[in-house]
Amino acid sequence: MASGSQAYDLSRYEPREEEPKVRLVKRTQPVKSIYGLRPITLVMAAVIVVSVTCLLLYNNAMISEISAEITAATDQLEQLQNENKRLNRELDAKMSNETVADIAVNELGLNKLENYQIAYVNLSSQDVVTAKNSGGTSIFSIIGRAITKIQEYLKF
Numbered sequence: 001m002a003s004g005s006q007a008y009d010l011s012r013y014e015p016r017e018e019e020p021k022v023r024l025v026k027r028t029q030p031v032k033s034i035y036g037l038r039p040i041t042l043v044m045a046a047v048i049v050v051s052v053t054c055l056l057l058y059n060n061a062m063i064s065e066i067s068a069e070i071t072a073a074t075d076q077l078e079q080l081q082n083e084n085k086r087l088n089r090e091l092d093a094k095m096s097n098e099t100v101a102d103i104a105v106n107e108l109g110l111n112k113l114e115n116y117q118i119a120y121v122n123l124s125s126q127d128v129v130t131a132k133n134s135g136g137t138s139i140f141s142i143i144g145r146a147i148t149k150i151q152e153y154l155k156f
């Protein structure tokens with residue numbers, strides 16, 4: 001067995017160092033977060049919550065502003081109504097008979113009427129209408145007089 005160098009090749013039995021193979025593993029399900037939802041779902045939910053909160057705050061601010069405007073308008077209305085009442089009282093005071101008489105005497109120089117300035121008119125005479133006698137004896141004038149007498153009788 002000794003013919004040259006025939007030695008045993010023990011390297012065949014030594015442990016081999018193989019480089020580990022890198023494998024790419026494809027996931028069949030999307031990445032899930034701690035709560036079992038995708039991250040984009042959580043981001044969208046957060047955006048919706050923030051936007052609804054902002055809208056509610058804006059709505060409350062607008063309601064407060066409009067309420068302040070209503071209060072201011074109500075106060076102004078009350079002031080104007082009070083001023084209207086004051087002006088109406090002032091107008092009534094200026095239109096009284098005593099004030100008018102005082103202005104007529106002092107500012108305009110008018111005086112009360114004297115007896116010689118008054119002229120009386122007697123309207124106690126009867127209300128009578130006299131028709132001019134046309135003296136017509138035609139049939140139409142006779143019929144007209146008859147109709148007139150009937151109307152006077154019936155008091156038209």
